[in-house]
Amino acid sequence: MNIRRRTFLKNSSIAAAGTLLLPQFLHAFGQRQGMPNSSGKILVVLQLSGGNDGLNTIIPIRNDIYYKQRPRLAIERNTALTLTDEVGLNPALSAFKRFFDDGELAILNGVGYPNPDRSHFRSMDIWHSASQSNQYVYTGWLGRYLDAMCSGCDHPTQAVEVDDVLSLALKGERQKGLAFTEVQRMVDVSKNGWFRQLASIQHPEEPMAAYLYKTLADTMSSADYLAKEVRKPQSTPNYPNTELGKNLKTIAGLIMSEVDTRVYYLSHGSFDTHVNQQPQQTRLFTEMNDAVAAFTKHLKQENRFKDVLLLTFSEFGRRVAQNASGGTDHGTANNMMFVGENLRQQGLLNPLPNLADLEAGDLKYSVDFKNVYATVLDKWLSAPADDILGATYQRLTFI
Amino acid sequence: MENATWKHIHFYWRAGFGPTPEMLGQASRFKPSTFFEAYAAASKKAPAPLLVASNLADGLMNGLGELGRMQSLSEEDRRKQRQQMQAESRKQIRSLNLMWLNEMVHSPAQLREKMSLFWHNHFACRNLNSYYQQQLINVIREGALGSFSSLLKEVSKTPAMLQFLNNQQNRKQQPNENFAREVMELFTLGRGQYSEADIKEAARAFTGWGFDAQGQFVFRRNQHDEGSKTVLGKTGRFDGEDVLNILLEKPETAIFITRKLYKFLVSEQAPAGRIEWLARRFYEGGYEILPLLKDIFTADWFYDDTIAGSLVKSPVELIAGICRILPMELEREEILLLAQRVLGQILFYPPSVAGWPGGTNWIDSSSLLFRMQLPRFIAGNSIPIINLKSDDDVEMGMRINQGRNQSRFSAGATIDWKKVFSAFAGQKQEFQAKSWQQALLTAKAKSAPELVQKFIGKHAEPEKHQAEIILLLMSLPEYQLC
Numbered sequence: 001m002n003i004r005r006r007t008f009l010k011n012s013s014i015a016a017a018g019t020l021l022l023p024q025f026l027h028a029f030g031q032r033q034g035m036p037n038s039s040g041k042i043l044v045v046l047q048l049s050g051g052n053d054g055l056n057t058i059i060p061i062r063n064d065i066y067y068k069q070r071p072r073l074a075i076e077r078n079t080a081l082t083l084t085d086e087v088g089l090n091p092a093l094s095a096f097k098r099f100f101d102d103g104e105l106a107i108l109n110g111v112g113y114p115n116p117d118r119s120h121f122r123s124m125d126i127w128h129s130a131s132q133s134n135q136y137v138y139t140g141w142l143g144r145y146l147d148a149m150c151s152g153c154d155h156p157t158q159a160v161e162v163d164d165v166l167s168l169a170l171k172g173e174r175q176k177g178l179a180f181t182e183v184q185r186m187v188d189v190s191k192n193g194w195f196r197q198l199a200s201i202q203h204p205e206e207p208m209a210a211y212l213y214k215t216l217a218d219t220m221s222s223a224d225y226l227a228k229e230v231r232k233p234q235s236t237p238n239y240p241n242t243e244l245g246k247n248l249k250t251i252a253g254l255i256m257s258e259v260d261t262r263v264y265y266l267s268h269g270s271f272d273t274h275v276n277q278q279p280q281q282t283r284l285f286t287e288m289n290d291a292v293a294a295f296t297k298h299l300k301q302e303n304r305f306k307d308v309l310l311l312t313f314s315e316f317g318r319r320v321a322q323n324a325s326g327g328t329d330h331g332t333a334n335n336m337m338f339v340g341e342n343l344r345q346q347g348l349l350n351p352l353p354n355l356a357d358l359e360a361g362d363l364k365y366s367v368d369f370k371n372v373y374a375t376v377l378d379k380w381l382s383a384p385a386d387d388i389l390g391a392t393y394q395r396l397t398f399i
Numbered sequence: 400m401e402n403a404t405w406k407h408i409h410f411y412w413r414a415g416f417g418p419t420p421e422m423l424g425q426a427s428r429f430k431p432s433t434f435f436e437a438y439a440a441a442s443k444k445a446p447a448p449l450l451v452a453s454n455l456a457d458g459l460m461n462g463l464g465e466l467g468r469m470q471s472l473s474e475e476d477r478r479k480q481r482q483q484m485q486a487e488s489r490k491q492i493r494s495l496n497l498m499w500l501n502e503m504v505h506s507p508a509q510l511r512e513k514m515s516l517f518w519h520n521h522f523a524c525r526n527l528n529s530y531y532q533q534q535l536i537n538v539i540r541e542g543a544l545g546s547f548s549s550l551l552k553e554v555s556k557t558p559a560m561l562q563f564l565n566n567q568q569n570r571k572q573q574p575n576e577n578f579a580r581e582v583m584e585l586f587t588l589g590r591g592q593y594s595e596a597d598i599k600e601a602a603r604a605f606t607g608w609g610f611d612a613q614g615q616f617v618f619r620r621n622q623h624d625e626g627s628k629t630v631l632g633k634t635g636r637f638d639g640e641d642v643l644n645i646l647l648e649k650p651e652t653a654i655f656i657t658r659k660l661y662k663f664l665v666s667e668q669a670p671a672g673r674i675e676w677l678a679r680r681f682y683e684g685g686y687e688i689l690p691l692l693k694d695i696f697t698a699d700w701f702y703d704d705t706i707a708g709s710l711v712k713s714p715v716e717l718i719a720g721i722c723r724i725l726p727m728e729l730e731r732e733e734i735l736l737l738a739q740r741v742l743g744q745i746l747f748y749p750p751s752v753a754g755w756p757g758g759t760n761w762i763d764s765s766s767l768l769f770r771m772q773l774p775r776f777i778a779g780n781s782i783p784i785i786n787l788k789s790d791d792d793v794e795m796g797m798r799i800n801q802g803r804n805q806s807r808f809s810a811g812a813t814i815d816w817k818k819v820f821s822a823f824a825g826q827k828q829e830f831q832a833k834s835w836q837q838a839l840l841t842a843k844a845k846s847a848p849e850l851v852q853k854f855i856g857k858h859a860e861p862e863k864h865q866a867e868i869i870l871l872l873m874s875l876p877e878y879q880l881c
Contacts, residue, residue: 049788125750136751136753138756163788164785165741165743166764167788171763176763177763180765189768193854194871195771197850198875206705208709208710208711208842209843209877212876212877212879213876215762215764216876219767267788275482324477324478325478325479
C-alpha cells in the first residue's frame with residue numbers, strides 16, 4: 001500500500017460510498033471524548049511480583065523476635081538504613097531513605113486481606129480484582145476505573161501497562177487498558193496497513209465480531225494517538241540499563257508528552273525468595289532503587305513530580321521465620337510504599353506488625369488493601385471508589 | 400462430494416479443533432446425525448494415556464512432603480532434593496502440555512479431546528506434581544464421553560484434586576471444608592444452591608479421603624467421621640461418595656453442567672427453556688455425556704447462523720486449529736507454550752479452581768494483535784520477543800530469559816504447504832479465495848474478499864498466491880471466532 005498515512009486519512013474522511021460512520025480512529029484528531037482532566041494527577045503502580053519479603057524491607061531493628069526467627073537472614077541494625085529508632089530500611093534502598101528524609105515517602109505496614117491465599121496466582125488475582133478471597137472476579141480495579149471514567153472513550157490510553165501482556169488489574173467490563181513495552185511498538189502498530197484497513201471498515205452486526213473490531217479500532221486509535229503525541233524529550237537523563245529502568249523511562253517519556261494517561265502499571269521481580277534470599281532481594285532492590293531514583297529525579301527536573309504518586313505492593317509477604325535454604329516461604333501481610341511530593345502524611349503511617357501476635361507463624365494484617373485502593377481512587381484519581389470496589393472502604397489520610 | 404460448507408466447518412470447530420486440509424475438498428453432504436455419529440465413533444476407543452512421569456519417584460516426591468527415606472537427609476539437603484524434583488516436575492508438566500496439544504492436533508478422536516478440554520477447565524486443578532497431573536488428565540480423557548457421575552467420582556478421588564483443594568485457603572479452615580465447598584460450588588450445583596451448614600456437614604463426610612505414597616486414593620477409616628450428617632435435607636451416616644450421590648440427585652447439578660457446556664459448545668446466551676430441556680434429558684439419561692452432546696450437535700438451532708462464528712476461540716483451540724489447518728514440523732516446540740502463555744491459557748495452569756473465564760476475557764488490545772499475527776509469525780518464522788509475565792508456580796523465582804538482545808526469534812516451522820494446497824487441488828485460481836474463505840471463516844466476513852484483493856499483491860507463483868490468501872484470511876478478526 002503506497003498511500004501515505006495523512007493522505008489516506010484525509011481521503012477516508014470524505015469517502016462517500018458506503019461509509020456510514022466516521023471511522024473511530026479519526027476522533028483522535030478531532031474532538032476528544034475522554035476523561036475529565038482531574039488536575040493532571042498520575043498514579044504509577046509498581047508491582048513487586050513473587051511475594052516480596054516485607055520484614056527485610058521495612059526492618060524491625062529492635063525486635064528480638066525478628067533476630068531470633070532469622071538467625072541467618074535478619075538484617076543487622078547497623079547494616080540497615082535507619083529510619084527511626086525502631087525501624088530500618090533495606091540497605092539497598094538508599095534513594096528511598098532520601099525520600100523518607102525529605103518527606104516524600106510514606107510507609108503503610110501490615111497490609112493484607114481476610115483469609116489470605118498463599119498461592120501466587122490466586123493472591124495476585126485477589127489484589128488485581130479487589131475481590132474477597134473466596135470470590136472469582138474477572139475484572140480488575142483499574143479496569144473498572146476505566147469503565148467508570150471512560151465510557152465511550154475513543155482511545156483507551158488512560159491506563160497503560162508497560163508490559164507485553166495485559167494484567168487482570170487493567171481489565172474492565174467494557175474497557176481494558178493498553179499494554180506495550182515500548183512506544184515504538186505502538187507506533188509500528190499504527191503504521192500497519194492491514195490493521196489500519198480493518199479498523200476503518202464498518203463493524204459487523206454480530207456482537208462477538210463487533211467486539212473484536214471495536215477492540216482493534218480502539219487499539220489503532222490509541223496507537224495513532226501515541227504516535228502523534230509522544231515526543232522525544234529535549235534531554236533525557238540517564239536511566240539504569242535494566243528492564244525496570246527502561247520501563248520507568250518509557251513512563252517518564254509519556255508523562256512529559258502530556259498524553260492523557262492517568263494510570264501507569266508495571267512490575268518487577270521475581271521476589272519469590274524461597275532459596276538464598278539475600279542476594280536476590282538485594283539485586284532486585286538495587287535495580288528498583290536506582291530506577292526509581294532516576295525516575296523521580298527526571299520528574300523533578302521537569303517539574304512533574306508533584307503530579308505523580310508511585311506506590312509499591314506485593315501479592316503477599318513472607319513468613320517470619322527463615323527456612324532451611326537461606327530463604328523464606330509464602331506469608332501474608334506486607335507493607336506498601338508511597339512516593340510523592342506533598343503527601344499529607346509522611347514516614348511511617350502505622351506501627352510495624354506485631355511479631356508476638358502471629359497467625360500460625362504469619363503476620364496478621366491490620367489494613368485491608370482495598371482501603372488503599374479506595375483512597376487512591378477517590379483522592380488521587382477523583383473516581384467513584386465505592387462503585388469500582390463494590391463496597392465502601394474507609395479512606396486513609398496520607399493523601 | 401463437494402467442498403465443505405459452513406455447516407461442516409462449524410461442526411468441525413465445535414466438535415473438535417477445526418478441519419484439516421483433507422477434510423475440506425472432499426466432504427460428503429452434511430447431515431448432523433451422520434457427522435456426529437462419525438465423530439463419536441472415532442472417539443469410541445479408550446485413549447492411550449499420556450505418559451511423562453512413568454516412575455512414581457519422578458513426580459511423587461515434591462507432592463507428598465515428608466517421606467520416610469528423605470528423613471535421613473539434612474533439612475537443607477532435603478530442600479535441595481525437593482527443588483530438583485520440582486524443577487523436573489515442571490519440565491514434565493510442560494511435556495504433558497505439548498503431548499496433549501499434539502493429541503488435539505492429530506488425534507482422530509476429536510470429540511473426546513475437545514470434551515477433555517472442557518472437563519480440564521471444569522475440574523480445574525493447579526498442582527505442580529507432574530505424576531498427579533498426568534493421572535488426572537488421563538482420568539479425564541478416559542471418562543470424557545462417559546457418565547458424568549463416574550467422572551465426578553473418579554476426579555474427586557485423584558490425589559491431584561485432593562491435594563490441590565485441601566491445600567487451598569488459609570490454615571484456619573478445615574481442609575475438607577474447602578474440598579466440599581469447591582465440589583458443590585464449582586463441580587456440581589453452582590453458587591447459591593447450598594448453605595454453609597451443608598458444606599460443614601459434607602466436609603465431615605469427606606474425612607478419611609486421602610492418598611498413599613504410591614499416588615493412589617485411599618480411604619482411611621480411622622480418620623473418617625462416622626457420625627450422622629445432614630446434607631441438603633438428607634440425613635445419614637454419609638461418606639464422601641454418598642455426598643456426591645446426593646449432589647447428583649439434585650437436578651440443579653444437571654442444569655449447572657448443561658449451562659456450562661452450552662457456553663463452551665454453543666453460545667454465551669441461551670433462549671429461555673433450552674438449557675432446562677437439555678438438562679432434563681441429561682438428568683433422566685443418568686448423566687450420560689454422549690447423548691447430551693448428540694442433543695446439541697443434532698439440534699436445528701445449533702446450525703443457526705447466529706450460532707456459527709459467535710464464540711471466541713480459546714488460546715488452545717486457536718493454536719490447535721492453526722496446527723491442524725497448516726500441518727507443520729516445528730523445530731522449537733516451545734513456541735506453542737509461548738503462545739499459550741502470551742494469550743493467557745496454559746494447559747495444566749488454570750488461574751484457579753474456577754478455571755478460565757473465557758469469552759471476551761481472552762481479548763484485549765495486545766492479545767488480539769498477537770492472535771491476528773500468530774499464523775504469519777509461524778509461517779514467516781519470525782516471532783517478536785515478548786515480555787512474559789512471571790508465573791512463580793512455573794518459575795519459582797527464576798525468570799525465563801528470552802534474550803533481549805534479539806528482537807525476533809524463529810520457531811523453525813516447516814509448513815507442509817503441499818498438503819494444504821491439496822484441499823482444493825485442481826480448482827481454478829479464481830475460486831481459491833472463495834473456497835478458502837468458506838473453509839477458514841464461519842463468522843460472516845463481508846469485507847474479506849475486498850481486503851484479500853487489496854493486500855494480496857502480485858505473485859507469479861500460484862502457490863505463493865494461495866498461501867498468501869490463506870494467511871491473509873487467518874489474519875482477520877473473524878478467524879478468531881468459531
